[in-house]
Amino acid sequence: xxxxxxxxxxxxxxxxxxxxxxxxxxxxxxxxxxxxxxxxxxxxxxxxxxxxxxxxxxxxxxxxxxxxxxxxxxxxxxxxxxxxxxxxxxxxxxxxxxxxxxxxxxxxxxxxxxxxxxxxxxxxxxxxxxxxxxxxxxxxxxxxxxxxxxxxxxxxxxxxxxxxxxxxxxxxxxxxxxxxxxxxxxxxxxxxxxxxxxxxxxxxxxxxxxxxxxxxxxxxxxxxxxxxxxxxxxxxxxxxxxxxxxxxxxxxxxxxxxxxxxxxxxxxxxxxxxxxxxxxxxxxxxxxxxxxxxxxxxxxxxxxxxxxxxxxxxxxxxxxxxxxxxxxxxxxxxxxxxxxxxxxxxxxxxxxxxxxxxxxxxxxxxxxxxxxxxxxxxxxxxxxxxxxxxxxxxxxxxxxxxxxxxxxxxxxxxxxxxxxxxxxxxxxxxxxxxxxxxxxxxxxxxxxxxxxxxxxxxxxxxxxxxxxxxxxxxxxxxxxxxxxxxxxxxxxxxxxxxxxxxxxx
Numbered sequence: 310x311x312x313x314x315x316x317x318x319x320x321x322x323x324x325x326x327x328x329x330x331x332x333x334x335x336x337x338x339x340x341x342x343x344x345x346x347x348x349x350x351x352x353x354x355x356x357x358x359x360x361x362x363x364x365x366x367x368x369x370x371x372x373x374x375x376x377x378x379x380x381x382x383x384x385x386x387x388x389x390x391x392x393x394x395x396x397x398x399x400x401x402x403x404x405x406x407x408x409x410x411x412x413x414x415x416x417x418x419x420x421x422x423x424x425x426x427x428x429x430x431x432x433x434x435x436x437x438x439x440x441x442x443x444x445x446x447x448x449x450x451x452x453x454x455x456x457x458x459x460x461x462x463x464x465x466x467x468x469x470x471x472x473x474x475x476x477x478x479x480x481x482x483x484x485x486x487x488x489x490x491x492x493x494x495x496x497x498x499x500x501x502x503x504x505x506x507x508x509x510x511x512x513x514x515x516x517x518x519x520x521x522x523x524x525x526x527x528x529x530x531x532x533x534x535x536x537x538x539x540x541x542x543x544x545x546x547x548x549x550x551x552x553x554x555x556x557x558x559x560x561x562x563x564x565x566x567x568x569x570x571x572x573x574x575x576x577x578x579x580x581x582x583x584x585x586x587x588x589x590x591x592x593x594x595x596x597x598x599x600x601x602x603x604x605x606x607x608x609x610x611x612x613x614x615x616x617x618x619x620x621x622x623x624x625x626x627x628x629x630x631x632x633x634x635x636x637x638x639x640x641x642x643x644x645x646x647x648x649x650x651x652x653x654x655x656x657x658x659x660x661x662x663x664x665x666x667x668x669x670x671x672x673x674x675x676x677x678x679x680x681x682x683x684x685x686x687x688x689x690x691x692x693x694x695x696x697x698x699x700x701x702x703x704x705x706x707x708x709x710x711x712x713x714x715x716x717x718x719x720x721x722x723x724x725x726x727x728x729x730x731x732x733x734x735x736x737x738x739x740x741x742x743x744x745x746x747x748x749x750x751x752x753x754x755x756x757x758x759x760x761x762x763x764x765x766x767x768x769x770x771x772x773x774x775x776x777x778x779x780x781x782x783x784x785x786x787x788x789x790x791x792x793x794x795x796x797x798x799x800x801x802x803x804x805x806x807x808x809x810x811x812x813x814x
Contacts (some may be wrong), residue, residue: 317781318544327773334760334772338657341751342664346373346382349668359673361716368669381667386660393659396652398610399758400645402451405617407644408637412625414571415459417564428464429538435460435471436533439478440485440526443492449479450755452613455762467548468766469778474537476759477782480748482533484740485525489515493522496714496736503718504732511726511812517733517805518740521797525741525790532789533782540781550766567627574623578616651761658757665752671706672716680720690795692728693738696721697791700742704750714739726812734798734810741790749776749783 332340353372360367372378390396409415435457442449454475461471484492493515500513561567586593586605593605605612618637625631625640665671700717707713717739725735747753756775763770763778796802798810 315543317540322544322777330773334757335654335657337772338654338661338751342657342661345661345664345668345670346378349373349378349664349670352668352670352673357673359669359676361672361676368672370670370673371668373664373668378667382664385663385667389659389663390656393655393662393754396655396659399451399651400648401610401614402617403644403648404641405614405621406452406455407647408640409617409621409624411640411643412621412630413561413564413628414568414621414624415456416463417561417568417624428466429534431460431464432474432537433530433534435474436478436482436537437526437530439475439480439533440482440529441487442479443483443486443490450476451758453479454759455765458762458766462548462766465548467542467545469548469763469770470537470542470545472759472762472766473541473778473782474533476748476779477533477536477786478529480753480755481745481779481782481786482525482529483747484518484744485522485529487523487526489519493518496740499714499718500722500732500736503722504726507723507726511732513732513736514805517808518737519805520802521737521793521804525793528789528793529786532785536781536785541778544777548766561628561630563628567624570627571620571624575616575620578619582612647765648761650764651757654757654761658754662752662754665706674706676716676720690798692725693794693798694791696735697738697742697787697794700739701746701787704743704746705752707752713743729811731804731808731810731812733804733808737797737804738794741794742787745783745787745790748779 349370350372352370353375356369358367358369373382406415435453439449439453439457442453454472457475458468458472461474462468497513497515497517501511504511504513582593585591593603593608595603621640622631622637625636631637631640700713703713703717707716714736718735721739722732722735726732748756750756751772759779760770760772760775763775767774797804801809803809
């Protein structure tokens with residue numbers, strides 16, 4: 310007798326079935342690129358244009374079927390592919406992570422440490438680590454989800470549930486953190502410029518959302534863990550597939566010794582990095598002597614890459630997996646082979662995103678949508694919720710958090726200021742929508758990465774499978790975050806040190 314499906318599971322099953330009827334992801338994005346070419350032509354017939362709210366520059370909708378457009382399509386094709394931001398990050402990270410995985414270090418570390426923890430605690434740990442991982446910026450999206458999948462697989466649980474929990478933390482929970490990250494400084498700078506439109510004396514600092522972000526970490530960790538255990542895992546059921554990690558079921562000789570060698574090597578490596586940071590006039594700190602922003606954070610991906618190479622080599626040499634330099638090359642090559650499908654898919658998605666950006670269609674839709682919301686003249690709670698939902702929808706047009714905020718801030722920061730709201734409050738409302746909805750938008754560049762990881766455990770996984778897996782996290786995170794924002798709104802709790810919801814009179 311089959312287990313009775315809940316209404317939520319039936320809805321997600323329906324989403325997966327419909328999504329999986331879509332063409333193969335590569336063909337889908339080729340089709341979207343063609344559609345973008347046609348839409349740009351139609352818009353150009355009406356001489357559509359938009360004034361960028363930040364720069365005031367008039368941006369015409371550029372026709373991809375014009376001579377200029379055809380030149381762009383042909384001459385930029387290779388640059389769109391090789392310049393696709395996540396491509397280098399993903400492949401570089403997989404060189405280090407793949408080496409540590411192929412020599413057996415990750416398998417041993419997980420079996421000897423995390424697997425001894427209570428299973429319920431593991432779930433929340435994966436989400437928690439994913440959220441804190443945004444200190445490493447986009448590297449967390451590449452690092453945490455596959456480790457979460459591996460942990461769940463070793464526990465006998467469905468690996469896709471672990472992958473989803475890690476991605477929910479690293480992706481949907483991107484804006485939350487216990488620490489001040491580079492994102493805080495980036496968005497605060499844009500907010501300050503937008504506030505200067507009405508009042509040049511107002512400055513938004515990187516810590517203005519800090520308290521809100523700290524509370525978000527713990528709330529989302531609990532919520533993410535509950536979604537995983539109550540919704541995602543019951544729907545996935547028992548995992549019966551064959552995973553790539555099956556090859557590492559036997560413990561390697563000298564594995565314990567190798568683990569301690571890797572541990573010591575890792576500690577020495579980070580001690581060296583810390584030493585370089587602490588020396589006077591360190592090249593890894595900024596001109597003011599801080600680390601946010603700084604060359605250290607800008608170079609965090611190569612720093613993490615080298616860390617994994619160091620510990621992977623220490624383990625591999627000790628257990629006899631690495632006997633010559635060619636062995637290191639071999640394991641790195643094998644790890645990149647696993648990403649072949651991702652590399653092919655990136656070629657198509659990179660063209661689509663490039664066409665969308667070059668045509669200015671995304672900016673046109675975002676600005677006109679913002680002006681419509683402003684014209685509705687909501688106030689209070691209605692305006693707050695309406696703005697959050699609007700930003701969530703804008704993620705389907707522009708996924709870059711800084712680019713989208715550069716468009717929205719000059720419109721909504723002054724608008725909210727005229728109603729008495731602090732720019733830091735508007736920024737917080739923006740961030741919760743940007744983080745939670747991004748993971749379910751086709752434009753999100755890391756969607757294809759997670760899909761590639763999913764196919765390591767389920768070769769039939771497609772966009773429908775991805776959407777059904779991540780929608781619960783995305784929507785529930787958004788609802789919970791809106792409730793949190795309203796609690797801060799009604800109680801007057803500070804968003805950061807000395808920063809409230811309202812402007813001081």
